[in-house]
Amino acid sequence: MNGATDAVGAEALSIAERLELVARALRSAPADQDTSNLLISQCVSAAGADGGVMCHLRGTELVVVASRGYTAAQRASCGELRVGDVTLPLTCAATTADPVWLQSQAEAVERFPRIVALVARDDRAYAA
Secondary structure (H helix, E strand, O other): OOHHHHHHHHHHHHHHHHHHHHHHHHHHOOOHHHHHHHHHHHHHHHHOOOOEEEEEEEOOEEEEEEEEOOOHHHHHHOOOEEOOOOOOHHHHHHHHOOOOEEOOHHHHHHHOHHHHHHOOOOOOOEEO
16 A cells, blocks of 8 residues: 555545444434534534535425534525525535535636625635
8 A cells, every 4th residue: 555545544434433423423412403513513523624504405495404614694694595596505406416516716606606705715615
């Protein structure tokens, strides 16, 4: 094995270990809200992300049940999140049922210019 292969293996192991921790914690979470908060916290941490949002689908509305790394003002500035709206990665993924992977802020600006105005961040990757 070379150094790059070792690094990839170590990263995969780290992710697997984090997922195991999430699974154990979910088994002991006493309430739905606790589960949502636990899951978003662990997913944000496992991804090395600055923030994340978890939604529940109610009809065509995406209802935020937990979030990390976003202010109340940032969440409010998004307005209603609805299936059919493809101007944000989250709503686009919910609309198309396909994941959205953005590797840079430049790609986010190109595909989803609205997100840049809502969430000012440095060069960032996004996933939904």
